[in-house]
Amino acid sequence: MEILNKLGSLNTHRKHIYGSHSFLETQDLINLSQPLFTLRKKNTLAHQGKPFQGLYVVQCGTLKQIIQHENKKELISHFFLPGDIIGLDAIGEGNYCGTISTIETSGLYHIPFRTIDELPISHSSHMQLLRCLSRAIYLEHSRMWQMISQPSDVRLACFFIMMSCKFSALGYSPHCFRLAMSRKEIADYLCMAIETLSRLVSRFQQQGILSAHGHEYCLLNPTALAAIAERKK
Amino acid sequence: MEILNKLGSLNTHRKHIYGSHSFLETQDLINLSQPLFTLRKKNTLAHQGKPFQGLYVVQCGTLKQIIQHENKKELISHFFLPGDIIGLDAIGEGNYCGTISTIETSGLYHIPFRTIDELPISHSSHMQLLRCLSRAIYLEHSRMWQMISQPSDVRLACFFIMMSCKFSALGYSPHCFRLAMSRKEIADYLCMAIETLSRLVSRFQQQGILSAHGHEYCLLNPTALAAIAERKK
DNA sequence: CGAAAATTTGACGTGATTCAAACGCAGTGG
DNA sequence: CCACTGCGTTTGAATCACGTCAAATTTTCG
Numbered sequence: 001m002e003i004l005n006k007l008g009s010l011n012t013h014r015k016h017i018y019g020s021h022s023f024l025e026t027q028d029l030i031n032l033s034q035p036l037f038t039l040r041k042k043n044t045l046a047h048q049g050k051p052f053q054g055l056y057v058v059q060c061g062t063l064k065q066i067i068q069h070e071n072k073k074e075l076i077s078h079f080f081l082p083g084d085i086i087g088l089d090a091i092g093e094g095n096y097c098g099t100i101s102t103i104e105t106s107g108l109y110h111i112p113f114r115t116i117d118e119l120p121i122s123h124s125s126h127m128q129l130l131r132c133l134s135r136a137i138y139l140e141h142s143r144m145w146q147m148i149s150q151p152s153d154v155r156l157a158c159f160f161i162m163m164s165c166k167f168s169a170l171g172y173s174p175h176c177f178r179l180a181m182s183r184k185e186i187a188d189y190l191c192m193a194i195e196t197l198s199r200l201v202s203r204f205q206q207q208g209i210l211s212a213h214g215h216e217y218c219l220l221n222p223t224a225l226a227a228i229a230e231r232k233k
Numbered sequence: 234m235e236i237l238n239k240l241g242s243l244n245t246h247r248k249h250i251y252g253s254h255s256f257l258e259t260q261d262l263i264n265l266s267q268p269l270f271t272l273r274k275k276n277t278l279a280h281q282g283k284p285f286q287g288l289y290v291v292q293c294g295t296l297k298q299i300i301q302h303e304n305k306k307e308l309i310s311h312f313f314l315p316g317d318i319i320g321l322d323a324i325g326e327g328n329y330c331g332t333i334s335t336i337e338t339s340g341l342y343h344i345p346f347r348t349i350d351e352l353p354i355s356h357s358s359h360m361q362l363l364r365c366l367s368r369a370i371y372l373e374h375s376r377m378w379q380m381i382s383q384p385s386d387v388r389l390a391c392f393f394i395m396m397s398c399k400f401s402a403l404g405y406s407p408h409c410f411r412l413a414m415s416r417k418e419i420a421d422y423l424c425m426a427i428e429t430l431s432r433l434v435s436r437f438q439q440q441g442i443l444s445a446h447g448h449e450y451c452l453l454n455p456t457a458l459a460a461i462a463e464r465k466k
Numbered sequence: 467c468g469a470a471a472a473t474t475t476g477a478c479g480t481g482a483t484t485c486a487a488a489c490g491c492a493g494t495g496g
Numbered sequence: 497c498c499a500c501t502g503c504g505t506t507t508g509a510a511t512c513a514c515g516t517c518a519a520a521t522t523t524t525c526g
Contacts, residue, residue, distance in 0.1 A: 069378050072466070077374060092367020097374070116360060126359060127349055133366040134325020139311060140370055141330070144377035145302050148424050152514075183473065191381050193515050198474055214523075232303070385482070417504065426483055431506055447491095 019162040029057055029085065033109035042232035044107070045086070052094050053204075054112035056086040061106020064189075067098040076189040079181065081166055089136060091116055091129075104180040147191045155190045156200050157229035160210065164219060176218040262290055262318065266342035277334040278319070278341070285327050287345035289319040289435075294339020295413035297422075300331035312336075312414065314399055322369065324349055330464040334339065337413040380424045388423045391435050397452060410453040420452035 036059055039045060045056065047231050048068055063080040077098055080086050086108075092094045094115070113119050116129070146155060168174035180185070187197040204210050211218045219225060269292055274276060278289065281301055296313040310331055311318050319341075323329045325349070342402070346352050379388060402409035414417070420430040437443050442458050444451045452458060 067374060067378070069382075070373070073376055073382055074380070089367060089370045090332035093371065095366070097371045116363060125357075126363075130349060130359070130363055130366065131325035131327070133363065133370065134322060137322045137366065137369050137373055138326065138330045140373035140377065141300060142302070144310055144373065144380065145300070147377060148380055149302075149306050149308070194473080195475085195516085196514060202474075427505080428484080429482060429505085432482095435506075 029055065029111055030109045031059045033057065033111045036107050036109055038105060038107050039102050040101050041104045041106075044099060046090075046096040048097065048099040052087065052090045052096060052114060052197065054087065054110055054114075055091075057109040057111070058082050058084045058086065059107035059109060061108075062103040063100055063106055064103055064181065064185060065098040065100045066188075073228055075191065076185060092133065103182075103185065104156045105226050109227055113188060152190070152196055153203075153228055154231055155192070156197065156204075157225050159186065159190055160217070160219060160225060161222075161229055163217075164222070174219070175222070175229070176216070178215050179217060180215065234395070262288065262344055263342045266290065266344045267303050268465075269340050269342055271338060271340050272335050274335050274339075277332060279323075279329040279330040279333045281330065285320065285323045285329060285347060287343055287347075288321065288324075290342040290344070291315050291317045291319065292340035292342060294338055294341075295336040296333055297336055297414065297418060298331040298333045299421075307421060308424065309418060312422065315403055321365070325366065336415075336418065352410045383423045384431055385429055386436075386461055387464055388425070389430065389437075390458050392419070392423055393450070393452060394455075394462055396450075397455070407452070408455070409449070411448050412450060413448065434440060 016214040028109065039061075045063065046053070058080050060082050063086065064076050065080070065086075066074050067077045068074055068085075086100055089098075107197075111119075116126070121129075146158065150158075163177065163179065164174040167177045181189075183195050183197055183201075187194045190197065201210075201212050204225075205212060207221075207224065209219070209221045209228075211220060272294075278296065279286070281299070291313050291314050296319065297312070298311040298319075299307050299310050300310050301307055313333075319333055320329065322331075344352075350358070354362075368425065381392070383391075396410065396412065397407040400410045414422075416430055416434075417427050420427045423430065434443075434445050437458075438445060440454075442452070442454045442461075444453060
């Protein structure tokens with residue numbers, strides 16, 4: 001069965017790259033999977049360095065991937081939302097390169113396999129998978145570039161726009177949505193201090209760009225938000 | 234012919250990760266290549282976004298890969314030294330994701346192919362290539378982490394140590410070597426301003442850690458250098 | 467309800483960028 | 497041979513964005 005034939009058809013011209021791993025048309029993958037299972041919030045799906053056990057597709061909920069480097073400062077490499085695929089960056093190495101855990105109770109499909117050989121896909125699909133990983137290198141690089149050379153307000157604006165696009169694609173309102181992640185998690189993802197994030201959210205609210213109450217966010221002025229996100233240095 | 238069978242045997246425990254692309258035992262690749270050719274300094278080997286034309290193996294000289302993002306601030310993603318392979322990150326996408334040009338006159342082997350299908354390697358080698366690309370994702374991430382959360386002196390110390398290892402592996406002195414790249418290029422690679430780099434080099438010299446005359450560098454106190462590189466925040 | 471955790475806000479310190487000027491060095495032409 | 501020019505590098509001073517520290521406030525959840 002050709003599960004990867006639509007690989008690469010998505011996200012080819014994404015503007016605000018934050019490298020979420022929804023490279024495939026996930027329905028095909030789900031057909032291969034075990035029954036849906038749920039994982040309560042703050043549970044760990046996979047530990048960094050542990051052997052690869054297969055991919056997961058998010059059906060509902062939110063997860064995060066933390067890559068621990070030597071010292072304890074942790075960096076969140078990805079958030080996973082419904083439709084996203086978890087574990088693509090672990091296929092090759094054979095180990096999960098980060099710890100993946102739920103932020104809220106989530107529903108997941110598991111596509112179990114240890115090595116890529118066990119996945120019933122054709123030669124051409126392997127090529128597509130290869131292409132997919134190669135693209136991920138570039139996405140990582142883009143993210144690095146953004147984190148290094150873009151000021152914090154631009155990074156945050158891009159983040160909100162990305163989330164807006166996500167929710168829009170999922171059929172939800174692009175303007176009002178609930179983010180399961182805490183401020184600290186968003187800050188870690190955006191490589192800034194919690195306090196900086198908090199100040200930025202306050203500033204955006206004062207400017208009437210958005211409103212934030214707890215985990216609920218409303219984009220009141222998407223144009224202004226986009227202007228901040230696109231601001232050249 | 235099995236050119237990728239030693240894939241992944243190198244660089245598995247590299248400490249100071251700056252992601253140079255020497256993943257393969259290059260001699261196998263060279264056997265597949267066109268005759269050696271030379272490219273004068275400041276010439277471009279491949280342009281960002283142009284179609285993939287094949288891999289290159291550096292025989293001698295130095296090259297750099299620049300990835301241009303929207304605004305003009307350029308980021309050097311890689312330096313290529315003898316033994317390194319150029320273009321691995323372009324295989325999948327089919328386009329070069331950065332502009333690759335010579336810093337000094339360089340000798341190169343060209344392994345021409347357009348798509349991975351044209352490379353005469355086995356299924357298991359494809360797996361290895363896949364593993365290789367997957368690892369590159371992690372390397373990119375590690376570099377991001379270092380650039381973001383390590384202070385500039387640590388980054389520079391790591392850079393010198395990496396270069397020292399490189400030259401050592403090539404059979405040259407690990408303590409005294411000539412770097413073809415300019416200060417500006419090193420600064421771009423390490424994501425800092427030229428002035429910051431210049432100040433750091435001055436400081437290291439005052440501390441007796443190294444001496445720098447033009448493009449010639451001597452590591453006078455590798456222990457002290459390593460202490461800076463390993464310093465936790 | 468009450469303790470613990472998360473968030474906000476202010477004051478302050480600092481590493482690194484930016485601006486500016488001076489310096490050294492190589493190549494060119496008078 | 498020396499002035500002239502352009503380029504890379506160095507150095508100092510000023511500035512800024514962001515992180516850190518600390519205290520206040522709100523939210524969460526048993």
